[in-house]
Amino acid sequence: MKLGKVIGRVVCTQKLDYLDRLSLLLVQPIDEHQQPQGGAIVAFDAAQAGDGDVVFYETSKEAGWALREWFTPADAAIMGIVDQINTAEAAL
Incomplete structure (x- = not known):
């Protein structure tokens, strides 16, 4: 999984059902x-993220697994919202 930050919204007038x-x-x-x-x-939002949220997302075939119909043409999907990031450097 990959880390990302929500920086905006995309609006479509038509999508698959x-x-x-x-x-x-x-x-x-x-x-x-x-x-x-x-x-x-x-990315499709399967976690109800909002502007400014740090999220983890998946791309490629794995992105479809976040959706009810997993066999989708989705290239990326947000899987969850990150509460905290801890690194080894922070512990030093």
């Missing part, structure tokens, strides 16, 4: 120090 109730969020991938890593992606 089984994706109709899911939000699309713009997620900036981050590292364990919450520094941006690459470009932003669009």
Whole structure:
């Protein structure tokens, strides 16, 4: 799984029926120090995340597993909201 920060929302006028109730969020991938890593992606929100939330997400085939209909054309899905990040450096 990967870390990201929700930086916005994406609005679609049409979606597949089984994706109709899911939000699309713009997620900036981050590292364990919450520094941006690459470009932003669009992910389906299976965890009810909001703007500014640090989330963990999955891409590729595994993204579909977060949805009721797992065999979907989803490229990325938010799996959960991160409460806290602890690193080995923080313990020193």
